[in-house]
Amino acid sequence: MTDITPAVPVGRHLIQTYGAGGFRIAGRTLSGSVIVFPDKTVPWDAKSYESISPQSLLAVIDAATDIEVLLIGCGARFGVPRPDIRKALKAVSVVPEWMDTGAACRTFNVLLSEDRAVAAALIAVE
Numbered sequence: 001m002t003d004i005t006p007a008v009p010v011g012r013h014l015i016q017t018y019g020a021g022g023f024r025i026a027g028r029t030l031s032g033s034v035i036v037f038p039d040k041t042v043p044w045d046a047k048s049y050e051s052i053s054p055q056s057l058l059a060v061i062d063a064a065t066d067i068e069v070l071l072i073g074c075g076a077r078f079g080v081p082r083p084d085i086r087k088a089l090k091a092v093s094v095v096p097e098w099m100d101t102g103a104a105c106r107t108f109n110v111l112l113s114e115d116r117a118v119a120a121a122l123i124a125v126e
Contacts, residue, residue: 008109009115011039012112013026013036013040013112014112015036018122019125020126023124028041030043033045033046033122034122035057035059035060036108036119037067038117042059044056044123046123047123048075049074049075052074052082052085052121053084053085054084054088057088057089060089060119060121061089064089064092064094067094067117067119068117068118069096069111069116069117069118070096070118071104071108071111071120072096072099072104073103073105073120073123074098074123075101075125076100076101076125077100078098081096081098101122101123101125
């Protein structure tokens with residue numbers, strides 16, 4: 001059997017699983033939506049694509065000096081990029097990338113293993 005787990009520095013928040021309304025990140029099981037940074041994970045109150053707003057992304061905006069790319073996991077399906085969020089993130093030099101939550105989890109792990117300045121806002125899926 002071949003281990004394909006990406007090599008990441010100790011203390012990084014690798015996303016291990018997603019689904020069933022939550023995530024397993026850095027060895028912790030979390031319920032609900034989350035925002036994952038390389039070194040921490042915080043709860044996120046977004047329950048659906050429609051509930052994402054610039055206000056809901058303040059944790060990312062506040063950390064913008066340490067983040068270049070924000071992966072936005074829209075839930076089970078891809079959501080169309082929203083101009084209000086793109087504008088708010090552009091103002092702090094963060095590039096948003098919109099995709100479904102599964103793709104965002106996988107992409108986050110790849111970018112984390114490359115030591116990129118990335119965060120992921122992930123809507124929990126069943």
